[in-house]
Amino acid sequence: MPEKEGSCVGLNEPRLVVRKFLARPQPEGVGAVVRRSIGRFELRYFDPFLVLDEFSVTAPAGFPDHPHRGFETVTYMLQGAVKHEDFEGHKGTIGTGDLQWMTAGRGIVHSEMPAAQGTQKGLQLWINLSSKYKMIEPRYQEVSSKDIAEATRDGIKVRVIAGEALGTKSAIYTRTPTMYLDFTLEPGAYLQQPIPGSWNAFVYVLDGEGIFGRSKSSLVNAHHLLLLGPGDGLEAWNKSSKLLRFILVGGEPLCEPLVQFGPFVMNTQEEIDRTVDDFENYTNGFEKARHWRSESGRTLGF
Numbered sequence: 001m002p003e004k005e006g007s008c009v010g011l012n013e014p015r016l017v018v019r020k021f022l023a024r025p026q027p028e029g030v031g032a033v034v035r036r037s038i039g040r041f042e043l044r045y046f047d048p049f050l051v052l053d054e055f056s057v058t059a060p061a062g063f064p065d066h067p068h069r070g071f072e073t074v075t076y077m078l079q080g081a082v083k084h085e086d087f088e089g090h091k092g093t094i095g096t097g098d099l100q101w102m103t104a105g106r107g108i109v110h111s112e113m114p115a116a117q118g119t120q121k122g123l124q125l126w127i128n129l130s131s132k133y134k135m136i137e138p139r140y141q142e143v144s145s146k147d148i149a150e151a152t153r154d155g156i157k158v159r160v161i162a163g164e165a166l167g168t169k170s171a172i173y174t175r176t177p178t179m180y181l182d183f184t185l186e187p188g189a190y191l192q193q194p195i196p197g198s199w200n201a202f203v204y205v206l207d208g209e210g211i212f213g214r215s216k217s218s219l220v221n222a223h224h225l226l227l228l229g230p231g232d233g234l235e236a237w238n239k240s241s242k243l244l245r246f247i248l249v250g251g252e253p254l255c256e257p258l259v260q261f262g263p264f265v266m267n268t269q270e271e272i273d274r275t276v277d278d279f280e281n282y283t284n285g286f287e288k289a290r291h292w293r294s295e296s297g298r299t300l301g302f
């Protein structure tokens, strides 16, 4: 029998931090604020990731009616609640710790608005879809906080949004192979997390101060994005006296041409032109946008 699970884990080639960005607040949507790391000018694309926003929204601000095509949006709530409504009549509210994994595919038009008093905070990640899946039927996977798989070991807690960690697997289906882990490390904790060698991966720090990649590297605190270089996993340390919370996200790069026009992400300019036509003429997946308005009654356009 193997020994205690995990005892054989060891990384041969820990990934090092190759780039570091501080995500500063910027206006987005209607009166909302995002700290954008991936998707800003200096980091337009980190294949397959298009956008990572740490958002902060207080009513009446929000993200009223707007379309998406060609990718997935993953919304993970950190505080408060967001209500979404789409043009098919799909409605729901996600609160602290809840997850919405939306595959926009050929087209979604929806609104994402605050659903509670005070400030709603969370993360929204946009994951590109490969050319063969860009026009698939839209799909939602919604997971409430209590159903997100968690594991704890040696001062490490992980919430497994997608993929696997500490022997615990998520039930989320990722069309583009993706891992998404929410780690909390107690003071003194040390983490080794395998990551498939061919994947791109990053860390985004939410709280506290951590050391990533090499034990002697400098402390990294909240709102910083770290791009990881090649290797087979991540090593992280909490050498501080407070909790350290960060997400680790990895994905298999698509290695395809990319043409983006706001919330439409395709492979060629021609496909983008067709998408704008489809949106304006309510065709090829946007049929139901013709008569639909959310309760907010506003639009973000695109």
Ligand code: FJE
Residues within 6 Å of the ligand: 028, 029, 030, 034, 053, 055, 063, 066, 067, 075, 082, 112, 113, 123, 124, 262, 263, 300, 302
């Ligand atoms: C969008 C502008 C936007 N980050 N984080 C243009 F703001 C958006 C958009 C969001 C968004 C929504 C939430 Cl709930 C959280 C976000 C951008 O909705 F889609 C376009 N096209």
Ligand code: FE
Residues within 6 Å of the ligand: 063, 066, 068, 073, 110, 112
């Ligand atoms: Fe959206």
